[in-house]
Amino acid sequence: xxxxxxxxxxxxxxxxxxxxxxxxxxxxxxxxxxxxxxxxxxxxxxxxxxxxxxxxxxxxxxxxxxxxxxxxxxxxxxxxxxxxxxxxxxxxxxxxxxxxxxxxxxxxxxxxxxxxxxxxxxxxxxxxxxxxxxxxxxxxxxxxxxxxxxxxxxxxxxxxxxxxxxxxxxxxxxxxxxxxxxxxxxxxxxxxxxxxxxxxxxxxxxxxxxxxxxxxxxxxxxxxxxxxxxxxxxxxxxxx
Amino acid sequence: xxxxxxxxxxxxxxxxxxxxxxxxxxxxxxxxxxxxxxxxxxxxxxxxxxxxxxxxxxxxxxxxxxxxxxxxxxxxxxxxxxxxxxxxxxxxxxxxxxxxxxxxxxxxxxxxxxxxxxxxxxxxxxxxxxxxxxxxxxxxxxxxxxxxxxxxxxxxxxxxxxxxxxxxxxxxxxxxxxxxxxxxxxxxxxxxxxxxxxxxxxxxxxxxxxxxxxxxxxxxxxxxxxxxxxxxxxxxxxxxxxxxxxxxxxxxxxxxxxxxxxxxxxxxxxxxxxxxxxxxxxxxxxxxxxxx
Numbered sequence: 001x002x003x004x005x006x007x008x009x010x011x012x013x014x015x016x017x018x019x020x021x022x023x024x025x026x027x028x029x030x031x032x033x034x035x036x037x038x039x040x041x042x043x044x045x046x047x048x049x050x051x052x053x054x055x056x057x058x059x060x061x062x063x064x065x066x067x068x069x070x071x072x073x074x075x076x077x078x079x080x081x082x083x084x085x086x087x088x089x090x091x092x093x094x095x096x097x098x099x100x101x102x103x104x105x106x107x108x109x110x111x112x113x114x115x116x117x118x119x120x121x122x123x124x125x126x127x128x129x130x131x132x133x134x135x136x137x138x139x140x141x142x143x144x145x146x147x148x149x150x151x152x153x154x155x156x157x158x159x160x161x162x163x164x165x166x167x168x169x170x171x172x173x174x175x176x177x178x179x180x181x182x183x184x185x186x187x188x189x190x191x192x193x194x195x196x197x198x199x200x201x202x203x204x205x206x207x208x209x210x211x212x213x214x215x216x217x218x219x220x221x222x223x224x225x226x227x228x229x230x231x232x233x234x235x236x237x238x239x240x
Numbered sequence: 241x242x243x244x245x246x247x248x249x250x251x252x253x254x255x256x257x258x259x260x261x262x263x264x265x266x267x268x269x270x271x272x273x274x275x276x277x278x279x280x281x282x283x284x285x286x287x288x289x290x291x292x293x294x295x296x297x298x299x300x301x302x303x304x305x306x307x308x309x310x311x312x313x314x315x316x317x318x319x320x321x322x323x324x325x326x327x328x329x330x331x332x333x334x335x336x337x338x339x340x341x342x343x344x345x346x347x348x349x350x351x352x353x354x355x356x357x358x359x360x361x362x363x364x365x366x367x368x369x370x371x372x373x374x375x376x377x378x379x380x381x382x383x384x385x386x387x388x389x390x391x392x393x394x395x396x397x398x399x400x401x402x403x404x405x406x407x408x409x410x411x412x413x414x415x416x417x418x419x420x421x422x423x424x425x426x427x428x429x430x431x432x433x434x435x436x437x438x439x440x441x442x443x444x445x446x447x448x449x450x451x452x453x454x455x456x457x458x459x460x461x462x463x464x465x466x467x468x469x470x471x472x473x474x475x476x477x478x479x480x481x482x483x484x485x486x487x488x489x490x491x492x493x494x495x496x497x498x499x500x501x502x503x504x505x506x507x508x509x510x511x512x513x514x515x516x517x518x519x520x521x522x523x524x525x526x527x528x529x530x531x532x
Contacts, residue, residue: 048421074423086418088411099411102404103423154423 001026001158001189002047002078007056009039009046016042018213019056024158029180029190031200031221033234034210040193041083043210044162047191048080049073061157075103077157083166085147089136093127093146096135100150113153119186120149123179141172148179159183160191165199177203197234201225209234246376248497249490254382254451256489257389261444262466263473263481264396265437270476271400272409272433275336279320279344281463283441285351285456287313288449290442292360302365310442316347317438321431344459351456359453385447392443393482400478409433461505468512474525483523 002024009017017039024030032040046053047060049070058066065073088096097120101113121128124145130138135146144164151159161180165173173196180190181203194200201207201221209217209230217224224230262280269277290309294300300308324343325336365384370377399406411419412429420426444462445454452458465488470476473484488508496504515522 050417050420069425070420071423071425074421080421082417082421086415086421088414088418090414091407091410095407099407099419099422099424102408105404150422 001061002191003057003059004043004047005057005059007043007046007053007058009042009051009053011042011051016213017046017053020210020213020215022208022215024189024191026189027184027187028206029184029192029204031192031194031204031207032210033194033197033200033207035234036195038210039213040210041162042213044080044082044160044191044193047073047078047160074154077155078160079151079154079156079158080160081147081151081162081164083162085143087135087138087143087146087150089134091135092132093135093138094131096146096150097127097153100153103155104153109155116153120152123152123182124149141168141176144168144172144176145179148176152183156188158189158191160193162193163195164192165194165196173199197230198225201230244497245494246374248493250373250376250378251382252490252493253486254378254385254489255493256469256486257385258444258448258462258485259466259469259488260389260482260485261392261440261447262462263470263485264392264478265440265444266467266470267476267478267481268396268433268437268440270470271413272430273325273336274413275333275340276467277434277437278337278340278463278467279347279459280437280441280466281459281461282344282347282351283313283317283438283459284445284448284462285454285459286316286347286438287442287445288454288458289351289355289360289445289456291446291449292355292362292454295362296360306446309446310439313442313445314435314439317434317436317441318431320347320438321434325430325434326427344463348457348459355456357456359455360449361453362450364450379451381447381450388443388447389482389485392440393478397478405429405432465508468508468515470522471512472515472522474522477522477524480522480524487523 004020004022007017007020020043032043034040042051045051047058049068053066056066057064060078061076063076065076088099097117104110104113126142127145127149130142135143138146148161148164164176177199180192183190192200192204201224204221206219207221207224208215209224217230262284265280265283266277269275287309290312291305294305294308295302320343324339328336328339364379364381366380368379370379371383400410408419408424409429411424412426416426469484469488470481471484472488473480473482488511491511492504492507495507
């Protein structure tokens with residue numbers, strides 16, 4: 001579904017991505033882990049067209065999307081839930097969700113968007129209770145749920161989540177990760193960027209480890225969880 | 241005396257409605273870009289000038305002339321966005337605001353070259369027989385102004401709350417990045433808002449040219465008064481723009497009538513300063529929360 005080859009991003013004077021390769025197949029949860037500043041968010045933003053990638057290819061649903069505008073990439077079905085969620089605080093929860101299906105405009109599409117809205121409200125019952133509340137009044141966890149829900153009512157084929165656990169209580173993180181698993185069961189494809197390596201590796205099928213703008217390790221998440229260097233560097237375990 | 245009061249009040253409402261229309265123009269740009277567009281007053285002049293040419297030189301029927309003047313000014317708004325705001329390398333608010341000041345000077349210069357310095361005037365839409373309301377004698381043109389302002393307010397309010405583009409514009413204003421990530425074409429929305437603001441300015445210009453003769457630099461003072469009205473009502477708030485406009489018009493008219501007309505223009509700016517000192521978010525402003 002998504003295939004990235006030799007991607008380079010220069011940011012001002014900084015060489016932020018140094019030839020990244022990445023593959024996401026339909027129905028997978030793929031995690032990207034790594035420390036702050038490893039280039040994870042830059043990678044997602046390059047995929048979404050928010051930052052310019054100077055070299056390499058990004059193929060999404062067999063189209064080269066490098067150089068497209070953000071809204072054109074979304075139109076193809078790549079929805080990103082950005083770090084810090086970026087919900088529209090002055091708008092109501094419902095208005096936020098409606099903006100999620102902004103691109104679904106034909107009567108047929110609108111009908112399907114309504115079905116997806118039902119689905120989202122079933123996933124996140126708390127949002128149903130808060131539909132007419134201003135989104136800014138929600139708690140952090142609820143805002144994250146809203147941000148995910150907002151991306152799910154679109155023409156979503158691939159959902160890219162940037163640090164969904166950021167700043168949330170462990171209980172809420174668990175709940176959100178359960179939902180991510182549920183999304184995959186229901187046929188979704190997810191690209192998950194996380195600093196919380198343990199949680200990300202335990203729910204994903206495959207993972208990439210990034211450091212200083214490069215992918216330094218990749219493989220099935222279960223294998224990575226067992227690798228000593230991963231445990232030492234990202235899971236906080238001392239070497240045996 | 242009582243008759244005078246009601247006369248001052250109603251003429252204040254008519255002027256205030258014009259301020260409200262200008263304030264709405266400021267509001268539209270604020271609601272998609274968070275910048276203050278100082279060319280808003282010049283959109284008004286431009287609309288009036290287009291109207292003058294269409295009606296006077298080309299003899300286009302009134303309604304068609306109004307629509308064409310609005311459309312032409314909307315196009316100027318689009319051109320302004322496309323050629324000054326969009327190419328700007330910096331998206332810093334201050335820099336963009338300065339660009340609008342530059343655009344304002346440019347538009348005024350163009351008007352001076354194209355239409356000259358002599359004042360332009362047009363007949364009233366529907367005669368000059370004043371109508372009596374509560375002891376005041378009101379020009380039919382003033383009734384037009386008030387009616388159109390109310391209509392525009394209702395449409396705009398509906399647009400922002402209930403339409404797809406209206407909501408998308410609010411989303412763009414709040415967070416461009418988040419809006420783009422939902423598939424909203426940010427540049428298109430900003431361009432559309434400049435078209436709307438241009439059209440809004442033209443509506444005011446078309447309505448006002450029969451009452452006050454139009455000169456090329458008229459937009460400066462009217463633009464600032466519209467800005468004052470928008471600040472007074474709560475900057476960026478559609479309802480606030482109308483309330484602020486009417487209030488400013490009435491205060492100005494009462495002040496000029498009861499105190500001295502020398503102070504007419506001063507009143508608006510004293511009010512602007514007082515609002516900025518005492519309640520910067522305006523009457524209906526809600527701080528960083530809901531704007532529309």
